[in-house]
Amino acid sequence: MNxxxxxxxxxxxxxxxxxxxKWAANQAYDAATSEESVAENKYDTFGLEASYLAHGQSQRVLECEKDFLSFSNHKTVFFGEDDEIKTGALVGLLEVNAPLKNSKWFYLSACAGGLSVELxxxxxxxLVTPSSPVGLTLIGKMEGDEVLLKQSGIEIVYEIASVL
Incomplete structure (x- = not known):
């Protein structure tokens, strides 16, 4: 893995x-400020609901921007086989006792936990954050260590095959 x-x-x-x-926030803003959003009577709440949605979408834009800027402002850090896992590590796990070598890759990131990237x-x-269950399990471990991860309620043993 590169x-x-x-x-x-x-x-x-x-x-x-x-x-x-940003696109979704613009759509929500347009809906909230259009002429069709003006209340026709006291029970017509479309405009109010649209404004709540626009506010929520603007908050999401700020969060996405923060994640993008935070991640892109950090340089790629490379780890050696004797280095402990910490933020910035790309970790490859191999399932122990599996008939087929089932591998998983995790990137420990300070932000954007839950994001999945297809190569x-x-x-x-x-992407996992250090405070997530997977992040907490991996932090401080080294290549060759075994870790226990839960998947769908089942505990599976993995070996840390690589720390990049």
């Missing part, structure tokens, strides 16, 4: 999410 390629894919996904949020080779990288 960490620079992963980093660029994450930035691209965050930028796309930011642009989509050209069909693999996915999941």
């Amino acid at each position: 960490k620079v390629t992963v980093y660029e894919a994450i930035i691209s996904a965050l930028e796309k999410r930011f642009e989509t949020a 050209g080779d069909g693999e996915s990288v999941f």
Whole structure:
């Protein structure tokens, strides 16, 4: 796995999410300020609801912008096999005792937890924050360590195969 390629894919996904949020906020603003949003009687709440939606969308734009700027302002940090996992690490896990080598990739990020990025080779990288359950499990571990992750209520043992 090429960490620079992963980093660029994450930035691209965050930028796309930011642009989509701006578009949605503009749509909500247009709906809230259109002539059709003017209340016809005291029970007509369409305009009020549209203004709440516009406010929520504007908050989402700010959050997406913050994530994009925060991530793109940090340089890619490379880890060695003797380095502990911390924010900025790209971690490859292999399922222990699996008939097929099932691998998972996680990028520990200070922001945008929950984002999933598809790479050209069909693999996915999941962004996790240090405060998430997966992040808490990985922080401080090293290549070769085993970790226990829950998936759909089932605990699965993984080996940390690489820390980039």
